[in-house]
Structures are given as structure tokens and as C-alpha cells.
Amino acid sequence: MSAIENPVVVSAREAAPPRPLWQVIVIRPETMTLVLLILALFGASLLSPYFLDFGYILRSFTLSAEFAMVALVLTMVIIAGEIDLSPAANMALSACLFAFAQQAGIPMPIAIGIGLVAGLVMGAINAIMVIRLQIPSIIVTIGTLTLYRGIAQVIAGDKSIRVPEWFIGVNNVLMAGIPVPVIIFLVMSIVLGLVLGTTIFGRQIYQIGTNEVAARHAGIRSQRIKMGLFLLMGLVSAAAGILTASRLGSVRYDLGLGGELQMVLMAMLGGTYIFGGRGTILGTFLAAWLLVIVSTGMTVANVLPAVQLVVLGVLLVVSIIATNAIYSRTQR
Amino acid sequence: MNLLRNIFLRREAGIAVMIVLFCIAVGAVKPQFLTLDSLRIILLLTPLIMIGAMGQMLVIVARHVDLSIGSMLGFSAMVTGMMFKFYPEIWWPVGFLVSIGIGAALGLLNGVLVTLFRLPAIIVTLGTLNLYRGLTYIVSNAKQIDRQFVPSALKSMSQTSPIFGIPWIIFISFGIGLLTYGFVMHTRVGRQIFALGSNPIAAPLRGIAVNKVTLLVFTISGALSGLAGILYASRWGFVNPSNTGSGFEFQVIAAVVIGGVSINGGVGTVLGTVLGVLLLGCVAAALPLLGIPGTTQSAIYGAVILIALLIDRTVRQQGIASLSRARA
Structure with a gap:
């Protein structure tokens, strides 16, 4: 029997029926994050009535706003198929350099400039190792994570450097009525969300993460784009480090210690696919709020910091499993 | 002559030359570095890293990475220390079984998460790094196990032994090295780890049970971290919920990558790893002698990892170049 006589069977074999629209919209990792966010808010408000006060949530958010900003860029890096574990160490080193410079009498704007340039240089080191020299970003950024924080320790020693x-x-x-770091985070979310979701540049990031070889054959300058992402990562980390310095009032080498867990967790909870090519800024945005409410809720409920560490670790593993499951079910 | 050339062409020769050059350079500045005393210091610095590095080598050869070893070390050391504290009547060598068993269980959990859900090891172990550290605080109630609770027989293992007074832990660490050598070179499973790492797609086609090998590799890494945990109690005489084992993963990864284990999987030798560990030990022993503060250690480990990665890449590229020359 030829294909012309029985076209229905052939087309059925070639393409699966399109999924209904409601499934496309509802069954997404971001929906999971949103549902969790609402549940967390509900649970937290049972715990303490403060959580119904929007100002309280905003104030709690300032504690994680710096990490959340970096997590937005990290989301783009992960979508492009790479990873960066060094931003928390980058924050510490650029904050140390900034604080050291202004303590040495350098005027504040130049000191801030020094901090930002330092962050950019650190991003460039990652970029050169990963892109020019083709060493896997996982291991490179483990190395630079140790190196950057080590240099911060050399500069600051065990002392803390005061800022004016x-x-x-x-x-x-x-x-x-909104704290400045939160405003910065909101603006960054909108800008990066638009860049990633609506521009050609943003689509190219997804293409690189889905299949880099194919993307390069399609004329996408994958190396240049990834280079740019790592540089942006360095710059935003440095800015986050300086903001943290302003929040804490002094800089120690262990500023943001262990922050890489929270950043990766925000990206993963927001449904970014760890193997690249999928994820949204919206997801990370929601996940950042979710994480803040969960950790503030635990603090309000007098949960020991150690237990909080356990919860974050478990959340990380569970969120990747859930994200992978959703993607493998629906978006093949 | 040919034999000599072959020896020099090997990757390990480069590391050995680096060790010798480093020792000569430090010895020229501070002659007391070239004495038996500092050899003893170097060897006492290395056992924990050596044991951790053997497990990490297997994991990296299988194309994974285990970031949670420091926390596994801390957790198993803490549970063992609490056994010593609250059940002093138990014969102390049982602590070894407890510590290794707990480490193996934690490592197995890593392996299950990696194989069952097909997750990247780096993210899983980043999660369990924090998870296990948090559990350490919880079981210990954030309290340190002090010196008087650690059995003195255990502590003396790090001081001396009947054989030339060389501490037991040095023998144990080199023994683990020998065992690992036998395992990777002379058992079927050991070779399968290399096959899996050099080509994960071809490995199952050759009949290798990929999941079982991966589980085994993570379990070994956990068990060795557990062994390093009780030896930590032996070496330092205390177990602290926050300090014990923190940052251990970076030292170990540094040692392993200097030792020529390729992060792309499938390449690595026990001898190279041992030499990598010794080089790190030399550096760590030389720092205080040269008057460099201990705060630089972390920066040096980081720099060492990056330099080793660069060397690894250069070697790999030359290998590819020589292959294509041979074909042309």
C-alpha cells in the first residue's frame, strides 16, 4: 500500500498530535514555582501574621537581593549551556578590593569603579578559560571560586574592612516605599526578561544551549555571546558585592560565603534546565521570592540555621528532579 | 636509553620534576626544608588528602565530580566522635567500621541521585555538600567533640608506629593508594571505570553496567571520605561541626588535577595522583617556613587548579596534534 492511498497513517507516524494549548501554558516549571510560592506565602502567613505585610517581605528580600540579581544572569549562563560557580567568590573579592581602595583614601566613585573593573576582569578570566581554551566551565569555575576567595582572604586577612x-x-x-536593592532587582528582571524573551540575541542564547554546533552552523556567534554572558556575570557579581558591602557596613573575605548554592538554587527552582536551552527569567524571578519567603519563614519559626542548610540542599535536588521530569514529559 | 625516554615522556615525570625543582628552590632559601624533619611534616600533611584523592580520582575518571567529600568527611567523623563520647565502652577500632560505613552510605545516596534521576553530579553534590554539613550540625547539636573523648590509641596512630616510628596513618594512606592501583589496573570493574569515562556512549554498548559502575564509584568516594573522617579525629584529636572537612574538596580536586587526571574523564593514574598530593604537601609545608601567612593557602590551591587545567589542555592538544600527524 503506498503512502498516497493512506495519507492519514503516514502523517500520524511522522508527527505527534499537538498538545492542547492549556497544557502548554499550565504544565511548565514556572507554574510549579508559582504554586509553590503561593503555598509558601500561605504557610508563612499561618506561621506569623507579619507575612501578610508586604513591607516585611520587601525588607526580608533585601537580605537576598544581591544573590537574586546574580541568579538572573546565572540563569542566562545556564541556558547557554555553561555554569558559573564563582560569582559568590567574585562578590567577595570585588567588595574587598573596593573597600580596600576607599580605605586607602581613593575617592568613592573611583573605588566603586575599581570594584566593578575587578569583577569584569574576573569574569574575563572565566570566559577566556572556558571559551578560548575550551576547558569545561564546571571545573574552571570551581578553580576560580577557590582562587578569588583565596585572594580576598589574602587582601583582607581575618580582619573586616569598614566602609564610611x-x-x-x-x-x-x-x-x-521599595528598598533600592529590590528596585534594582526588579529593573534587572524586566530588562533581562525582555532581552532573553523577545530579542534575537535572547533566542540565540537558547539556540546555543540547545545545540551549540548547530547554532554555530546557523551563523550564531556562540563564542562571542557566551563571552559576553561571562563578562556580564562578572560585572553584576561585582555590583552585588558592593551592594552587600553597603548593607553589611564592612567587608570580610567570607562575604557571601556559600552563596553559589542559593544562586544555583534560585535558577533551578525557577525551572532552568541544567543541561541548557530551557528556562526563563520569570522562573528565576519567582523562585527568588519563593526562596526568600521560605528562608524568612524558617527564621521566624526559629528553625536552626543548620536545618535551613539541610532544607536548601534538599530543595536543590528536588527542584532539579521535578524540572527534569516536567521537561521530559511535556517538551520533547 | 629507550626505557629512560619512555619514563621522561610520561605525564608523571613532569610532576616529579616539579616536586624536585620546588624542593630545591625552597631548600636554597631555607636549608632546613631539605631535612628528614620536614619530610615527616610533609608526609603528615598528606594522608587525608591522599585518601580523598583516590576516591575523587575514580569519580573524575568516570566523568563526574564529587563536591560533597568534605561534608561526608565531617559527618562521618562527627558520628564516630559521638560514638566515642557517649559509648566509650565500645572497642575503638569499631569506629573505623562506623565511619567508613556512614561515608559509604552518603556516597551511595549521591550515586543514586546521579544515576536514577540522570542528574549532573556537580549540582547533586553541591546540594548534598550543604545537606550533609547541615546534618552534621543537627546530629552534633553544633557542639565540638573535644580531645578527651577521642581514644588515645586512635590519636597515637598519627604519632608513631612500631615500624621506624612512622605514623600508622601514613601507612594507611599509601596502602589505600596501592589498593586503588590494584583495583583500577587489575580488576574488570576498575577498567570499566576508565571505559565509561572515555566514552560514556560506547560503554553500555560494550556491556558495561553504567549505573552500577557509577554507583560504585560514588560509594567508594564516600567510603574513603569516611575513612578520612576517622583519621581526621586521629590526626587532630577533635571533631568540629563547622571546620572538620570544610574546603577539603578543593584541596583534593587540586591534588587530583595536578596529578594529571583529565577532567574530561577516562584519563588518570594512581601514581600521578599520589605525586599531585605530595606536591601539594610540599607547598603546604613550605609556606610557613617561607614566612607566607596561612591565609594564602586557599588562593594557592585555586591557582594550582587553574594551572593544572591549562597543562592538561596543552597536553591534550598535543596528543590530538600528534595523532593527526601520525594519520597524515
């Missing part, structure tokens, strides 16, 4: 009184407390400055 007027520079402290950017987290207490309100604009339209």
Missing part, C-alpha cells in the same frame, strides 16, 4: 558611615545602608533607602 554615609555609604552604609543602601537597603534602608526607600524609593516609592
